[in-house]
Amino acid sequence: EVQLVQSGAEVKKPGESLKISCKGSGYRFTTYWIGWVRQMPGKGLEWMGMIYPGDSETRYSPSFQGQVTISADKSIATAYLQWDSLRPSDIAVYYCARVMVTAANWFDSWGQGTLVTVSS
Amino acid sequence: NFMLTQPHSVSESPGKTVTISCTRSSGTIASNYVHWYQQRPDSAPTTVIYDDVQRVSGVPGRFSGSIDSSSNSASLTISGLKTEDEADYYCQSFDGTSWVFGGGTKLTVL
Numbered sequence: 091e092v093q094l095v096q097s098g099a100e101v102k103k104p105g106e107s108l109k110i111s112c113k114g115s116g117y118r119f120t121t122y123w124i125g126w127v128r129q130m131p132g133k134g135l136e137w138m139g140m141i142y143p144g145d146s147e148t149r150y151s152p153s154f155q156g157q158v159t160i161s162a163d164k165s166i167a168t169a170y171l172q173w174d175s176l177r178p179s180d181i182a183v184y185y186c187a188r189v190m191v192t193a194a195n196w197f198d199s200w201g202q203g204t205l206v207t208v209s210s
Numbered sequence: 211n212f213m214l215t216q217p218h219s220v221s222e223s224p225g226k227t228v229t230i231s232c233t234r235s236s237g238t239i240a241s242n243y244v245h246w247y248q249q250r251p252d253s254a255p256t257t258v259i260y261d262d263v264q265r266v267s268g269v270p271g272r273f274s275g276s277i278d279s280s281s282n283s284a285s286l287t288i289s290g291l292k293t294e295d296e297a298d299y300y301c302q303s304f305d306g307t308s309w310v311f312g313g314g315t316k317l318t319v320l
Contacts, residue, residue, distance in 0.1 A: 152307075185255070193261045194243035196243075196261075196302065
């Protein structure tokens with residue numbers, strides 16, 4: 091069974107750094123892209139970017155380029171999303187999801203989400 | 211770049227059929243496949259339809275997807291509505307460089 095297990099909820103202060111994780115199991119981690127999706131409170135889904143753990147190739151949404159960093163450690167089947175300096179506007183639930191490739195690319199398995207709260 | 215526009219909300223009674231639209235703002239809907247995700251309250255999304263019309267394994271046959279070139283839109287149709295179908299539904303496509311999500315439609319089954 092494919093599983094993506096994300097790290098737990100975080101409470102941080104503005105300006106602090108943060109790295110959240112997404113551990114994959116039940117499949118060959120290195121051969122599927124992993125994407126990250128933001129959901130702000132009461133809002134919809136936004137694609138942030140994705141990484142191919144096999145060679146760490148990354149692609150970012152223009153809206154998130156330079157705002158976050160996506161990385162992966164294939165030795166432990168884990169993808170990461172990190173911020174160098176959090177802002178209150180980063181408050182959201184962040185989901186990782188595995189990319190399935192058929193005629194197109196889509197998300198076939200999702201993590202449970204990580205709630206990030208930023209407050210002074 | 212294009213946007214995907216969905217109705218903010220729809221409601222229907224149990225046992226009825228509802229259709230949720232997803233209209234592409236520019237370019238043709240058939241140019242890029244559309245996928246549909248269901249998000250129940252306080253839960254992560256799950257996929258229901260991929261590649262316009264393909265149902266994910268395990269998703270009931272009551273769910274179906276289609277595209278309509280005349281209205282430049284994709285649609286998710288749910289027949290025989292059940293209370294468990296109450297959720298937010300999102301369409302998603304690709305604009306060549308980025309994944310694009312629709313704003314989501316809240317389905318109320320009452």
